[in-house]
Amino acid sequence: MEQKLLLIAVLFSFVYESSAIHCFYCNSANNSACADVMALEPELRARIIPAVHCETAVPTPATERFFCRKIVQTIFHSHRDSEVRVTRGCGWVRHHRECYKADNADHLETVCQCFEDHCNGSERVNAALAVAALCAFGRLLLS
Known part of the structure; x- marks a missing residue:
C-alpha cells in the first residue's frame, strides 16, 4: 500500500502546475552564453546566466x-x-x-514554451519523456 501511495505522489508531481516558476532570462545579443546555457557547468551557469522568478520579474496582472x-x-x-x-x-x-x-520578411523564429523551473535552458522542450514516465508509473500503479 505504501508503494502505491508513493507512486501516486510521484505521479501528481508531474502534473502539478504553479505560476511560481523560475526561468533563465537572457539574450544572446548581449550575453553569448545564452546561446547554449546547458553547455556550461552548473556553477558557472549560475554565475553568468540570470534566472528570474516570473511573478516578480514580469509586470503583468496577478491572474x-x-x-x-x-x-x-x-x-x-x-x-x-544573417545572425x-x-x-x-x-x-x-x-x-x-x-x-x-x-516566418517574417526579416527573420525566422522558433518559439517554445515549457512549464517547469529552468526548462528553457534545454535544447528542446521534450514532453514525450514526461508522458512516457507517466505511463510507466500508471502501469506500476495498476499492477
Whole structure:
C-alpha cells in the first residue's frame, strides 16, 4: 500500500502546475552564453546566466499563469550575414502548441514554451519523456 501511495505522489508531481516558476532570462545579443546555457557547468551557469522568478520579474496582472519561453531567431540583414539570436525568459500568453515557427520578411523564429523551473535552458522542450514516465508509473500503479 505504501508503494502505491508513493507512486501516486510521484505521479501528481508531474502534473502539478504553479505560476511560481523560475526561468533563465537572457539574450544572446548581449550575453553569448545564452546561446547554449546547458553547455556550461552548473556553477558557472549560475554565475553568468540570470534566472528570474516570473511573478516578480514580469509586470503583468496577478491572474496570469507564467511559463518559461525560449525563442531562436535567425535575423536576415541586407548588408551583412544573417545572425542567430537566442532569447530566454518568461511568458504569460500561451500558444496552443508547445513549439511553433514564425516566418517574417526579416527573420525566422522558433518559439517554445515549457512549464517547469529552468526548462528553457534545454535544447528542446521534450514532453514525450514526461508522458512516457507517466505511463510507466500508471502501469506500476495498476499492477
